[in-house]
Amino acid sequence: ALPNLSQQVASDRVAVTDGAPGHGCGHSGLGTAALGAAIAVKAAMEKHKLPGTIRLYGTPAEETLIGKVYMLLDGQFKDLDACLHWHPASVNNVWVMSSKAAVSVKFSFAGTAAHASGSPSSGRSALDAVEVMNVGVNFMREHIKEDARIHYVITDGGGAPNVVPAKAESWYYVRANSHEDVEKYFAWVCDIAEGAAKMTRTKVKIQIDTDCHEIIGNRPLAELLHRNLTAVGAPKFSDAEKTFARKVQQSLIDEFGSKFPLAIDESIQPLSFADEPNKGSTDVGDISWFVPTSGLRVSCFAADSPGHSWQNVSCIGSTIGEKGTITAAKVLAVSALDLVEKPEVLAAAREDFTKRMESKKYTSLVPKGQKAPTKIR
Template identity: 40%
Template sequence: MQLLGAAGVTGAVMTAEADPAMAASADVTPAGYTAPEGLAQDSPAKDAALGWIASNADRITGLNAEIWENAELSLREWKSSLAEAEFLEKAGFDVTFGTAGFPTAFTATYTYGTGGPALGFSGEYDALPGLSQNKGVGHHDPREYVHDPFAPSYGPGHGCGHSALGTAAAAAAAAVAQAAKKHKLPVTVKFFGSTAEETLIGKTYAVSKGVYAGLDAFLDWHPSTANATGWGSTTAMTAVTFTFLGVAGHGGTPLGNKSALDAAVMMATMSEFLREENLAPSGRLHWVINNGGDIPNVTPEIAEISYYVREGSPARVQVLLDKVIAVSEAAAKASQTTVRHRITSACWNQLPSKSFAELLHENMRQIGPPEFGEDAHRLAKELQESLGLPQKGMHDAIGDLTAPNPVFLGGGSTDVADISWNVPTVSMGAALAPIGTKLHTWSTAACAAAAPGQAAVVAAAKYLAATAVDLLTQPARLKAVKDEFAERTKGVSWKTALPDGYEPPMYEPPQWFLEKTGQKWPPRNITWPPRKVVSQEKFSSLGPDLAPQK
């Protein structure tokens, strides 16, 4: 508890009262835990689902490659969302675009019979800026190099593997639908094509609008450097952008100008001083200056700096966020600029499901690790050599199922977390990137649609599909998952961490996309066109003119 910065909070009851979100996600597994066996069972329906994936492997890996080639950024996944939707339409799903008002979000639904459970699958397909990389190349070799003599850069790339993420989830959903139809298992399969996961916008807002209501279980996966699942939590997070407004002027005659960039730099510097005394091991604070001016001889009139503020629960995020906001106000005062901030996204920490993870893990163990060939290991070792890492290749085993660390030490965030407080949710990782590397890198983009990623996407689809079929053929497994969910959420009332009046950021789609998906612009949940951000600041006074020297 002291490591979490919760000095004075020593009892479980007091913890639940002070922070119910952390208490609900805490683990109480006794020492010596051993994963149970006999949960995942063979069945004709499971064989049918796995067989469908095997017989459609070329289509599945082809979809992954197509989305990888598109490499579209958050909120602008025009071609990628269409490709994924068309894949599911061919599998018999009904597709509706514009989920929660997002143009590139869609919901695909397949129903067989009546009275069956509703199972959800999570699909993402956005790339990351600056991570362009040629497929299968073991050294840094951007596929898209943007020439600028003053600011060279790289194009976007799938450095988090979302091309594979959405593809495997779609393949699993299609496989479950085909198996249910063949073996007459009542079910509703829902696939949620989600936009902007990299900015944690798509699902958090959609959950607040009830998009995931009515589901009995939700299955999620993410590319990783290992093949594993578990029931640990994630960090809650708020993304916030600060805009400083000053007065432009010639850099050679700067007196009286007000530099918004000075304010952003001061804020960045001061926020670093929060780390020693205000940032617990469970917290993360990172920032980037989005806009700092264009040329040195024009004092920047507008500057923006964006922060991701992470902690173990929404309540803890808010405490840290308030301190960051106070820093912004101090920077504005010192620089004589004005500052405003807007929250672009906010999510909870993930609610774990031990019973769900146990079922998924046994399916992973029975199916086995991804089938990495020599090409996959060769590329992995080339990347590891290029990055100065031990040349261990790909992770070709299923990781043991172990209890999470009893002391939460922070980490990444996911907008799936908000779903997990509303629907029993399981997550797992399949090895798409080499051992020892990290996601959000060009090296992951090199693998995502090359040999490592193509093996991972097929394996991940099998893990998800097999687990979903067990929920259909073994009602006791689904009941255990739902019972644990009910127990964990006792006394916790989920409420979106997004502020009142929140409008999600969006880009206007091209006309061809609107026509293709049957949408109109703008959606009713945003103000369009957005309000302009224009500085109205005045030059700084230097006081009365000095008297001429005599």
């Protein structure tokens, strides 16, 4: 869940608990549909005495790109034949596109506390270091590729304005369409951090929380999921649900002048392999570097809703989200059974995977042997 996105199932911004987190990407539906699919597949395999193994993974901390990365580094996906996944969305389609690789990293600066007015010359400001670093990174942006994204928050900026902060911290995401570019830009950002420390006479500690890779697509699995999404059909929504979605969209119309041709998308997008990489990141990407992987997206939100928004939290908790989640479970279940019964599809998926990986080598910025973070802040 995402910070400060607590939201009731309501068409206006109304928190369940002020300041609490909420599922701004609909992740409350992820495990629900996956579990439903696994139960259905298990029942079908037992009823029809189908040989094979279906495995359901619980993967926490997807929003921070942590869960699957550390599970992968621990070898928990190494014996899979194929991996299927899904994500709530405002459209119905198969995830053919790639995603952005990303590194999540914290820069902690240490200085010397002093009275900010009485004896500032005796202090060394860690907050100055954070701000100088941020300025440097912002100038860096002009000279990176268009697909790259660098964003940050200051997680610790000191305790009081009359004390020179002895500690300060910023949390960065460095993203790009390829992990190779992420590695280069991450090294550049680290150089800027070191420079900021020298400029402010402070010291910096760099802590990598996670490092995830872009998704490697798989055509045979994508075609399989698309056939089954088409057979199952996109979720259909009632007039009341569409009216609710329209009310949810109204705040975006009022604030941004957004236009929404649809209340909720009930169509299935054609399967296309020419799509640009998604602007987001997912730790599913790391699995796809080792296992043939594909996924789908199903309408669970009002059409064209922005990601990480309270509007999405509201919709995923409503019957709109429930219908999308059930549809995803059906498609995943049928597709998994196809893989159990049709070894030729698995063979084609493996062949496609092998070709795509011929010139790729998996590397991780996560220090070897590092345990997964138990908390983010």
